[in-house]
Amino acid sequence: MGGLTRDLTEHGIATLRYQFPYMERSGKRPDPPPLCHATVRAAVSTARQLAPGLRLIAGGRSFGGRMTSQAQAATPLTGVGGLVFFGFPLHPSGKPSIERAAHLSRIKVPMLFLQGTRDMLADLDLLQPLIEKLPPATLRVLDGADHSFHVLVRSGRSNADVSREMMEAFCEWASSLPQNE
Numbered sequence: 001m002g003g004l005t006r007d008l009t010e011h012g013i014a015t016l017r018y019q020f021p022y023m024e025r026s027g028k029r030p031d032p033p034p035l036c037h038a039t040v041r042a043a044v045s046t047a048r049q050l051a052p053g054l055r056l057i058a059g060g061r062s063f064g065g066r067m068t069s070q071a072q073a074a075t076p077l078t079g080v081g082g083l084v085f086f087g088f089p090l091h092p093s094g095k096p097s098i099e100r101a102a103h104l105s106r107i108k109v110p111m112l113f114l115q116g117t118r119d120m121l122a123d124l125d126l127l128q129p130l131i132e133k134l135p136p137a138t139l140r141v142l143d144g145a146d147h148s149f150h151v152l153v154r155s156g157r158s159n160a161d162v163s164r165e166m167m168e169a170f171c172e173w174a175s176s177l178p179q180n181e
Contacts (some may be wrong), residue, residue, distance in 0.1 A: 004061065004086060007167050013174070014051055018043040020067070030063060037071040044077045057174060059084035062121070062147065066100065073103035082110040082177050084170060087147050090122040098126050110136040112173045114166050116145025140169040
């Protein structure tokens with residue numbers, strides 16, 4: 001997340017990073033969803049307090065993005081105008097399914113999914129048709145990238161190329177969102 005935060009900052013995007021309690025404890029097993037949702041809500045509240053008037057986009061990388069989407073689906077996050085997922089974990093590795101996405105249809109704010117073509121946690125053959133049914137949702141596929149947005153050397157692309165493409169896609173999408181009222 002440090003590199004992602006740095007890239008966003010270089011594009012003039014303010015970020016608020018936080019950790020779930022299990023991460024603070026250096027635990028391996030994630031906290032129960034209700035605790036994770038409460039953590040997301042606390043982070044959103046803090047962001048609103050620290051940067052009133054700025055457009056607020058919530059989301060995260062992998063598990064953090066999924067917990068943010070679940071929180072938003074349960075009860076909309078106050079002031080959040082969009083969600084971004086840096087590698088949405090659609091399913092466990094090697095077990096393709098769309099069960100983890102059932103809640104997404106309840107989200108009414110725009111969503112951006114940034115996914116690599118080699119992401120073992122999001123089979124694009126499952127994710128693409130799912131996203132097409134989720135207005136307003138956008139999928140940006142990053143060629144050759146895995147779940148951590150790394151590419152193979154033989155691909156002819158670099159991790160920096162993927163980061164640039166990802167930031168351009170995010171900035172373009174974010175600038176299309178309506179301003180906070």
